[in-house]
Amino acid sequence: MRPSIRLHAGTRLLACVLVSAAACDGRTPAAADADTVGGSLITAIQAEPRFLLPPLISLIDEQMVGDQIFEPLARMGDDGRLDRDFRPALADSWSWENDSTTIVFRLNPNARWHDGKAVRASDVRFTYDLCVDPVVGWKDREYFARIDSLTVRDSLTVAFWFRSRYPEQFFDAATRMLIVPEHVLASEPRATLQTSSFNRAPIGSGRFRLAKWTPNASIELVADTTHYRGRAKLDRVIFAVTPDANAVTARVASGELDVVAVSSPEHFRTLAARPELKAQILPAFDYTFLLFNTRARNQRSRPHPLFSDLALRRALTMALDRDLLVRGQFDSLAAVAIGPMTRAQALADSTIAGIPYDSSGAARLLDSLGWKLPAGKYVRERGAKPLAFSILVPSISRNRMGIAVRIQEALRPFGVDVSIDAIEPNAFFAKMRAGDFDVAFDGRKADLSVSGLKAYWTVASARQPNGQNFSRYENPIFDAHLDSAVGATDAATAKAHAKQAFSTIIADVPAVWVYEVRTVQMIHKRFRTAHVLPTAWWAGLADWSIPSNERIPRDRLGLKLAAR
Amino acid sequence: MRRFILRRLLHGVAVIFIATTLSFFLVHLAPGDPFSSSLESLATDPRVLAARRAAYGLDRPLAEQYVRFLTRLVTGDLGPSILAAGPAEDALAAAIPNTLVLMGTALALGLIAGVALGAWQAMRVGSRADRAVDTASLVVASLPEFWLGLLLLLLLAGKFRLFPTGGATDYMHDLMSPGERIVDRLRHLALPALTLALLSAASIARYQRAALLDVLPQDYVRTARAKGLGERQLVWRHALRNALVPTIVLVGLSLPALLGGAVFVERVFAWPGMGRLAADAYDARDYPIVLGATLVGTALVTIGGIATDVLHAIVDPRVRSR
Numbered sequence: 001m002r003p004s005i006r007l008h009a010g011t012r013l014l015a016c017v018l019v020s021a022a023a024c025d026g027r028t029p030a031a032a033d034a035d036t037v038g039g040s041l042i043t044a045i046q047a048e049p050r051f052l053l054p055p056l057i058s059l060i061d062e063q064m065v066g067d068q069i070f071e072p073l074a075r076m077g078d079d080g081r082l083d084r085d086f087r088p089a090l091a092d093s094w095s096w097e098n099d100s101t102t103i104v105f106r107l108n109p110n111a112r113w114h115d116g117k118a119v120r121a122s123d124v125r126f127t128y129d130l131c132v133d134p135v136v137g138w139k140d141r142e143y144f145a146r147i148d149s150l151t152v153r154d155s156l157t158v159a160f161w162f163r164s165r166y167p168e169q170f171f172d173a174a175t176r177m178l179i180v181p182e183h184v185l186a187s188e189p190r191a192t193l194q195t196s197s198f199n200r201a202p203i204g205s206g207r208f209r210l211a212k213w214t215p216n217a218s219i220e221l222v223a224d225t226t227h228y229r230g231r232a233k234l235d236r237v238i239f240a241v242t243p244d245a246n247a248v249t250a251r252v253a254s255g256e257l258d259v260v261a262v263s264s265p266e267h268f269r270t271l272a273a274r275p276e277l278k279a280q281i282l283p284a285f286d287y288t289f290l291l292f293n294t295r296a297r298n299q300r301s302r303p304h305p306l307f308s309d310l311a312l313r314r315a316l317t318m319a320l321d322r323d324l325l326v327r328g329q330f331d332s333l334a335a336v337a338i339g340p341m342t343r344a345q346a347l348a349d350s351t352i353a354g355i356p357y358d359s360s361g362a363a364r365l366l367d368s369l370g371w372k373l374p375a376g377k378y379v380r381e382r383g384a385k386p387l388a389f390s391i392l393v394p395s396i397s398r399n400r401m402g403i404a405v406r407i408q409e410a411l412r413p414f415g416v417d418v419s420i421d422a423i424e425p426n427a428f429f430a431k432m433r434a435g436d437f438d439v440a441f442d443g444r445k446a447d448l449s450v451s452g453l454k455a456y457w458t459v460a461s462a463r464q465p466n467g468q469n470f471s472r473y474e475n476p477i478f479d480a481h482l483d484s485a486v487g488a489t490d491a492a493t494a495k496a497h498a499k500q501a502f503s504t505i506i507a508d509v510p511a512v513w514v515y516e517v518r519t520v521q522m523i524h525k526r527f528r529t530a531h532v533l534p535t536a537w538w539a540g541l542a543d544w545s546i547p548s549n550e551r552i553p554r555d556r557l558g559l560k561l562a563a564r
Numbered sequence: 565m566r567r568f569i570l571r572r573l574l575h576g577v578a579v580i581f582i583a584t585t586l587s588f589f590l591v592h593l594a595p596g597d598p599f600s601s602s603l604e605s606l607a608t609d610p611r612v613l614a615a616r617r618a619a620y621g622l623d624r625p626l627a628e629q630y631v632r633f634l635t636r637l638v639t640g641d642l643g644p645s646i647l648a649a650g651p652a653e654d655a656l657a658a659a660i661p662n663t664l665v666l667m668g669t670a671l672a673l674g675l676i677a678g679v680a681l682g683a684w685q686a687m688r689v690g691s692r693a694d695r696a697v698d699t700a701s702l703v704v705a706s707l708p709e710f711w712l713g714l715l716l717l718l719l720l721a722g723k724f725r726l727f728p729t730g731g732a733t734d735y736m737h738d739l740m741s742p743g744e745r746i747v748d749r750l751r752h753l754a755l756p757a758l759t760l761a762l763l764s765a766a767s768i769a770r771y772q773r774a775a776l777l778d779v780l781p782q783d784y785v786r787t788a789r790a791k792g793l794g795e796r797q798l799v800w801r802h803a804l805r806n807a808l809v810p811t812i813v814l815v816g817l818s819l820p821a822l823l824g825g826a827v828f829v830e831r832v833f834a835w836p837g838m839g840r841l842a843a844d845a846y847d848a849r850d851y852p853i854v855l856g857a858t859l860v861g862t863a864l865v866t867i868g869g870i871a872t873d874v875l876h877a878i879v880d881p882r883v884r885s886r
Contacts, residue, residue: 427594
């Protein structure tokens with residue numbers, strides 16, 4: 001298959017006519033260039049990146065910076081589809097071979113690293129080797145399980161060999177890896193890549209390169225003016241480290257920041273009132289849930305005294321008016337979660353019946369389970385044992401803390417005694433890993449693909465020592481449908497199996513699905529945006545522009561800072 | 565005097581050693597470690613995590629790690645930072661000057677304003693103005709640093725746009741003339757320093773007022789007044805010097821609070837200082853930076869305490885003989 005940039009004859013003719021027309025509008029090419037090229041964009045990151053070496057990147061802030069400096073083989077189209085509309089990046093073209101179990105990528109011969117060396121197919125193989133090496137610990141390594149191997153055919157051609165066909169194989173091969181330079185990194189010991197100076201002085205092939213890193217303050221990227229795909233339209237992108245969300249809002253309101261992602265109603269209201277900003281709502285990919293531990297705390301061989309009981313899990317879900325909880329915390333910036341998915345995922349199915357809010361039904365069910373409210377007491381008991389448990393919450397999440405308190409209040413009238421165990425993230429992760437919790441207020445970022453669910457909800461992930469199925473939920477029927485959905489070669493079959501998988505897990509109630517939060521992008525109106533992906537608004541920053549007549553003083557600096 | 569300073573220095577070294585030792589064990593005993601502080605680390609093969617821990621010597625017994633930490637410390641080596649991908653001392657060296665500038669400015673402003681305000685109140689004790697300022701200073705002194713910082717940020721930077729909202733310099737700083745650069749730095753320093761200074765000034769003013777009210781009825785002041793000295797001269801030239809002793813002690817005692825406050829203020833104003841670095845390092849369990857910051861913080865407070873004691877001894881010779 002050839003990429004879409006190969007134009008048909010008619011299209012080429014039309015392009016010639018348009019180019020000629022542009023040439024005749026009285027403006028010189030330089031003037032036209034000056035109109036689209038130039039300007040600065042300043043955005044906030046919550047924390048300074050620890051790593052910019054792509055296989056080590058795990059935080060959104062790191063990804064935002066890394067995606068400007070490094071390139072994948074191909075990029076997703078603007079619709080965020082996993083099966084088509086990809087745009088060339090390092091690879092100029094690609095083709096399928098061997099009954100679609102091999103994809104061959106041909107690199108752009110003009111592609112260069114920021115140090116001037118040519119990008120070669122061996123760099124792709126080196127990156128692949130890094131990514132699949134368990135010592136490196138790449139977070140997406142699981143997605144490469146179905147890639148058998150990678151071979152270099154010549155200096156510009158590389159072939160991915162798959163174990164089997166599946167719909168997302170191109171997406172996995174072309175977009176998940178950001179390619180890194182072998183000639184810089186080959187001598188670095190893989191076990192200590194975390195301490196490599198490359199993390200602070202990365203050399204990539206992207207349309208921006210690192211210009212200045214002020215510790216704990218900002219990271220400044222400038223356009224690579226010699227880039228083989230043409231220089232970025234913006235001169236520079238600055239990532240300002242701003243840990244406090246209130247301070248971020250103040251900085252945007254005062255014009256010091258140009259773009260920011262907002263997910264709290266009060267900040268949104270403040271910024272929506274600014275006439276110089278425009279809002280862009282991004283689909284939700286973050287969802288949260290109250291995870292029931294089905295195994296006893298710290299004793300995985302025994303069932304949990306409360307939450308191994310499906311009926312109790314169901315009763316607690318019925319007791320919570322999740323719509324009220326979510327609206328109370330987020331107004332309209334979030335919706336009630338529908339399962340281990342978000343509505344934005346292609347295979348998500350919002351028609352699956354969840355467990356509805358039914359206060360009297362919840363009380364009846366608790367009664368029928370033997371959890372009775374003794375006279376004069378406020379907490380239900382069964383055999384003198386109170387219906388009491390704690391919810392583990394990461395204290396840094398204001399939203400989860402807020403909702404946890406509301407849940408505590410909501411369950412109190414039902415005679416359920418909930419305590420909130422608010423702890424810092426390290427302790428949260430440690431307790432999750434050890435299974436030392438009753439209920440945990442957990443959250444996930446959904447992938448475009450549903451294959452990511454395997455890491456969290458399958459039997460295998462419940463039994464692996466480093467599995468992330470912390471509730472130890474196990475249902476082979478869910479696993480089978482999920483496998484079939486991921487492996488299906490047509491969309492209809494995938495959708496049908498995904499629906500079965502989601503129906504199964506929702507009925508099993510391993511968690512109360514609480515909310516999926518939308519993100520609103522507040523952008524200064526002078527920017528003309530491009531390629532804003534549902535999962536990564538920053539993906540097309542190199543193609544964002546500012547018309548010359550709308551630029552502010554800091555947009556007119558040119559590339560001076562880079563030259564100093 | 566020399567003996568007195570030497571004694572205080574030895575005491576200071578002991579304090580730094582104990583504080584650093586305690587921090588070492590406490591931070592290592594806290595849940596998690598540098599390689600289990602993120603969601604992704606949960607998915608990493610335990611063997612890989614073990615190898616990473618071994619690379620930093622974190623697999624060794626705690627006592628052995630402690631001895632190695634002390635051995636390195638003697639040569640000024642805190643070890644490689646896990647957060648900043650380089651020597652921990654480099655990360656701290658970049659952040660410490662910013663914190664010193666912030667704390668120094670806040671302390672100087674707070675001291676000047678607090679002493680002046682306390683003296684002004686003492687001159688009109690019991691008046692409506694005195695009561696109003698007393699109430700106001702009590703309110704300000706009771707405010708949490710981050711709240712006051714946010715208030716000033718939203719009001720003076722967000723609404724009236726008098727100051728920048730964060731950072732230590734503007735993005736165009738490097739392109740400015742030397743004069744513009746100084747103004748730029750001062751404008752960025754204004755709000756974080758003002759936040760800390762207001763809190764210091766409020767406490768100092770209350771102490772200063774009380775100290776002056778103790779001094780003013782004394783005989784030598786009455787004598788000076790009987791000689792016909794004006795009230796202003798009486799307070800500023802005679803009474804204030806003696807009333808400064810408790811304020812000097814207060815300034816020394818407030819250094820830890822000032823340093824603690826800087827952590828919150830640096831976060832609110834995105835000030836690239838040591839407090840913020842240490843807080844981030846603690847979240848990531850970056851032991852070398854946490855311990856380095858503790859060491860520097862304790863040293864700052866200890867040196868400040870010694871300086872206070874020396875000043876106190878100069879002002880009040882009786883202290884030297886104790």
